[in-house]
Amino acid sequence: MTKVITHSLFTDFDIALFKSGKHFKLYEKFGSHITKVNGVTGTYFAVWAPSAKLVTVIGDFNSWSGEEHALNVRWDASGIWEGFIPGIENGSLYKYRIYSNHNDVITEKADPYARRCEHPPKTASIVWDIEDYKWKDKKWMSYRKDKNGLDKPYSVYEVHLDSWMKSENNERLTYKELAQKLVQYVKEMNFTHVELMPIMEYPYDPSWGYQITGYFAPTSRFGTPQEFMHLVDQFHQNDIGVILDWVPSHFPSDDHGLGFFDGSHLYEHPDKRKGYHQDWKSLIFNYERNEVRSFLISNALFWFEKYNIDCLRVDAVASMLYLDYSREEGEWEPNIYGERENLAAVSFLKEFNQAVKDNFEGVTTIAEESTAFPGVTRAVEHGGLGFGMKWMMGWMHDTLDYFAKDPIYRQYHQNDITFSLAYAFSENFMLPLSHDEVVYGKNSILGRMPGDEWQRFANLRVLYGYMFTHPGTNLVFMGGEFGQYNEWNFETSLDWNLLEFEPHINTQTFFKELNKFYQNTPALYEKAFSNEGFEWISLDDNVNSVLAYIRKGHDKENDVVVVCNFTPKTIEKYDIGLPRKVKLKEVFNTDVKEYGGSGFSNTRQITSKKKQLHNKPYSATIKIPPLAVVVFKMI
Known part of the structure; x- marks a missing residue:
């Protein structure tokens, strides 16, 4: 058990953040990281297993033997086992063999922080460097806050x-x-x-x-x-x-x-009432444990940082x-x-x-x-x-x-x-x-x-x-x-x-x-989440199963009137109230022939008249196709 070199990526500050649940970049510390120590290339391993009495790294580089590469436990009671193994390269297969203090349980676990895994049903982790990819989406990343805005x-x-x-x-x-x-x-x-x-x-x-x-x-x-x-x-x-x-x-x-x-309820809550989901026959994370919270939040940020995910x-x-x-x-x-x-x-x-x-702009x-x-x-x-x-x-x-x-x-x-x-x-x-x-x-x-x-x-x-x-x-x-x-x-x-x-x-x-x-x-979409972006015209015409409403954006010149007909009945003349004097121009119709519809539409602009309807001072008469949504722009 002498082939592991003492090495650490953790500072005292990292440990304090981890134990307090405030370390949100644990993927930079835990897992397997190809690095050099004293000029020698190999892989640094770190895993959290506070209930272990021994943790070894097993893999294709040591014939999956549990006796050759034992990690060192940190002195600070963090429960972190770590060490550097020379010669282990990109693509090497590995797992952690964990000897628990609890009832002498021995488990072989995939690395929770592994960047790559074997193709199922195989279950080993793979030492893998993901830092060599050259992104070509700089343009998107420069304006995605506009694309992803609410x-x-x-x-x-x-x-x-x-x-x-x-x-x-x-x-x-x-x-x-x-x-x-x-x-x-x-x-x-x-x-x-x-x-x-x-x-x-x-x-x-x-x-x-x-x-x-x-x-x-x-x-x-x-x-x-x-x-x-x-x-x-x-x-x-x-x-x-x-x-x-x-x-x-x-x-x-x-x-x-x-x-x-590690032979204990480390990631899952120990109380089955909080730690087991009977519908899915799965385990529930222990949100009361600081280190678990750090694991999960670090995982979320990982996908934003390393994979440029937007949401x-x-x-x-x-x-x-x-x-x-x-x-x-x-x-x-x-x-x-x-x-x-x-x-x-x-x-x-x-x-x-x-x-x-706090960490990413333009995501949600x-x-x-x-x-x-x-x-x-x-x-x-x-x-x-x-x-x-x-x-x-x-x-x-x-x-x-x-x-x-x-x-x-x-x-x-x-x-x-x-x-x-x-x-x-x-x-x-x-x-x-x-x-x-x-x-x-x-x-x-x-x-x-x-x-x-x-x-x-x-x-x-x-x-x-x-x-x-x-x-x-x-x-x-x-x-x-x-x-x-x-x-x-x-x-x-x-x-x-x-x-x-x-x-x-x-x-x-x-x-x-x-x-x-x-x-x-x-x-x-401009006011998709505000009542300022919506106004009913008619919601209670159950006899015809028709709805009519206005959608509004920042500029009232872009407001549209939407009329929905939920029956196969064609309505030749249908009156709707309008908030002001306008002309209606049909700009979208789900019933056009190109879509498989009947082709019934409002081919001409419709002028509103000074006649109160639906608690609005003006109104207009439109055609409504069967089983269709028709959208008009107010000009």
């Missing part, structure tokens, strides 16, 4: 890399191939951002990436870390922002992962916020105030969001949060959690339930489609039609639409037209943009063959134009 358009394409498209041999595409095909497609479809379901290393394909074992390593399923950087780089060079799903809520109990890491979408926030989440009486313990909020998780999320804000965070927890997108300094946006889950469920109904019954459910506006400005909402809504027997979005083939595609267009003109930002899961017929299957490619058929071609054309129209219409 008064800018967000049309997000959510993607599961493994099943977006397969090769001709039905194999998964590599990061290099995706950097060509996926980037080109997202650009052609005019999306502003792409959201990648978790790409951090995960062992189990059916988890879709939400059970992570390698928090600092992009999955090796598609290539190397540098090749993933190239994918991000290509998105940026094509003016597309990159959002990553991030999972600080739970992790799997796989033998090589974080669970029971993290945080998964399962509700499960973090509430002690009784998915638990029956007796399965949880109230906090010190006798209430259900997980105070440690709340403070962690605030600290995470503040750290992101998004919460998948399904409850009415107050202030999710309020600034931390004002008592909120500090997220930039929050998924509007209530809108999603109400809207999909409404659209699943035959149009003849929609008149009895007008409140379902209007209710979201009662709370639309209580948070900065993103409207999601995500992967969760097209699995487990829920059907595809197209598959939920009622009626014959024409009506189903028309319903799909009116759904997305309503979505993109509703206050908030927008997220669409892959396949929705061309009318994926089958429910999503993570094991196979999307049904790209559908684009041989006219209805799907028309739907894809519609989506390209909808995205373009959205981005070219400031009234739809």
